[in-house]
Amino acid sequence: MSYYAEPIARLLEELERLPGIGPKSAQRLAFHILKGDDEAARRLSDSIVEVRRLIHFCPRCFNFASGDLCEYCADPQRDTASMCVVEEPRDVVAIERTGEFRGLYHVLQGTISPMDGIGPEQLRVRELLSRLEDGSVTEVVVATNPNVEGETTALYLARLIKPLGIRVTRIASGLPVGGDLEYADEVTLGRALEARRDM
Amino acid sequence: MSYYAEPIARLLEELERLPGIGPKSAQRLAFHILKGDDEAARRLSDSIVEVRRLIHFCPRCFNFASGDLCEYCADPQRDTASMCVVEEPRDVVAIERTGEFRGLYHVLQGTISPMDGIGPEQLRVRELLSRLEDGSVTEVVVATNPNVEGETTALYLARLIKPLGIRVTRIASGLPVGGDLEYADEVTLGRALEARRDM
Numbered sequence: 001m002s003y004y005a006e007p008i009a010r011l012l013e014e015l016e017r018l019p020g021i022g023p024k025s026a027q028r029l030a031f032h033i034l035k036g037d038d039e040a041a042r043r044l045s046d047s048i049v050e051v052r053r054l055i056h057f058c059p060r061c062f063n064f065a066s067g068d069l070c071e072y073c074a075d076p077q078r079d080t081a082s083m084c085v086v087e088e089p090r091d092v093v094a095i096e097r098t099g100e101f102r103g104l105y106h107v108l109q110g111t112i113s114p115m116d117g118i119g120p121e122q123l124r125v126r127e128l129l130s131r132l133e134d135g136s137v138t139e140v141v142v143a144t145n146p147n148v149e150g151e152t153t154a155l156y157l158a159r160l161i162k163p164l165g166i167r168v169t170r171i172a173s174g175l176p177v178g179g180d181l182e183y184a185d186e187v188t189l190g191r192a193l194e195a196r197r198d199m
Numbered sequence: 200m201s202y203y204a205e206p207i208a209r210l211l212e213e214l215e216r217l218p219g220i221g222p223k224s225a226q227r228l229a230f231h232i233l234k235g236d237d238e239a240a241r242r243l244s245d246s247i248v249e250v251r252r253l254i255h256f257c258p259r260c261f262n263f264a265s266g267d268l269c270e271y272c273a274d275p276q277r278d279t280a281s282m283c284v285v286e287e288p289r290d291v292v293a294i295e296r297t298g299e300f301r302g303l304y305h306v307l308q309g310t311i312s313p314m315d316g317i318g319p320e321q322l323r324v325r326e327l328l329s330r331l332e333d334g335s336v337t338e339v340v341v342a343t344n345p346n347v348e349g350e351t352t353a354l355y356l357a358r359l360i361k362p363l364g365i366r367v368t369r370i371a372s373g374l375p376v377g378g379d380l381e382y383a384d385e386v387t388l389g390r391a392l393e394a395r396r397d398m
Contacts (some may be wrong), residue, residue, distance in 0.1 A: 002294045003291075003292045003296065004263075004268075005253075005263060005264065005265035005270065006253075006259055006265060007246070007249050007250045007252075007253040007254050007265055008254060008263060009249045010246045010248075010249065010250070011247060013246075014239075014242055014243040014246045018232075018243075019231050020226055020227060020228075021228075024313040025219060028218055028219060029217050029218065029219075030250065031287070031288065032217055033217075033247055033250060033251070034250060034251070034263060034288075036255060038228065040213075040216065041247055041248070041250075042251075043213055044213040044214070044217075044243045044247055045247040045248050046244075047206070047210040047212075047213045047243075048210060048232055048240055049231055049241070049244050049245075050206050050209065050210075050241070051206045051207055051229065051232060051240075052233070052241075053206075054204075054205075054231060055206050055207060056205060058366070064204060064233060065201075065279070066204035066205065066206055066207075067204075068212075071204065077370075088230070089230065089233075090226060090227075092202075093202045093203070093226070095204045105311060148286055163303075164333075170397040181261075187380055
């Protein structure tokens with residue numbers, strides 16, 4: 001039995017499909033939408049429709065794009081000699097926020113995960129290799145996540161790309177800045193020790 | 200500077216206006232909407248528009264309603280001799296879930312809160328009193344929240360309603376079922392002691 005009128009129940013159902021939104025959050029969001037002004041609800045609804053209408057995948061790097069190419073592929077100021085390979089468009093945002101990378105991106109749209117039946121052919125690996133063909137890229141920074149799937153994908157890509165005479169690097173693992181040795185897991189602390197640098 | 204294409208930035212902005220949604224959650228939701236199918240995004244967007252179009256306040260009890268009256272006011276099976284007064288429509292859902300109350304509701308749409316400039320005249324108090332006029336209600340259960348504003352509102356209502364010869368009751372405060380004495384705050388534990396019952 002539902003305790004809600006049908007339009008509310010329908011909104012709750014749609015909200016609960018979103019990641020990280022359980023019944024309690026869905027109810028809070030729905031009641032906020034109901035109590036807020038009409039204009040705010042319309043803007044939210046429109047922005048969902050518009051983002052689907054206007055955003056597509058960049059045909060070159062598979063990041064989200066609103067123009068023909070994404071903003072990084074379209075930017076003539078970017079360093080075309082280095083390319084950062086990431087799993088998802090959100091990772092592009094994370095790397096850009098650091099301000100440490102000025103090259104191009106390539107979004108794999110996933111990681112190799114045999115458990116989920118995802119192999120290299122389900123990812124944008126073929127497209128990555130064809131972008132590397134002309135020899136303009138001299139370094140590929142593999143920035144997949146430092147977990148099992150991400151490491152597997154990184155190793156797989158390194159084995160494919162290194163024979164092309166391109167330098168392949170991996171983002172470092174170690175203790176988070178501001179972190180605490182006491183609370184670090186052994187694997188992370190082990191990596192931090194292994195990758196120690198002269199001061 | 201924005202790291203997002205404009206339609207994504209706009210969706211993020213609208214999502215961040217929702218309660219409990221910070222930048223990280225907004226990004227996760229937006230990327231989910233972008234990666235999911237068109238149909239799901241359309242359904243979400245439509246359900247927001249529809250809930251605003253179809254839901255209004257019940258003119259009798261001020262709960263949310265999709266028909267002329269809300270489902271409880273429209274239900275001839277409800278016990279019209281008892282009325283439960285709550286702050287918000289979400290509280291009606293909470294009470295219904297217990298299955299312990301079969302009477303009518305009245306939603307105040309807030310609590311008395313002088314700090315926020317909200318007095319009885321901003322709430323649905325006048326409407327409550329006029330519903331009690333015909334004498335059919337013999338008990339009013341005040342189920343405002345057990346915090347300062349809720350208690351103030353409950354006391355205020357009791358002072359208004361008791362002279363009409365109507366019994367006014369208040370939901371009990373005490374330890375939550377499954378709770379632990381050790382972790383209960385002193386005020387709650389004090390209330391639980393004060394309201395102790397013979398076994």
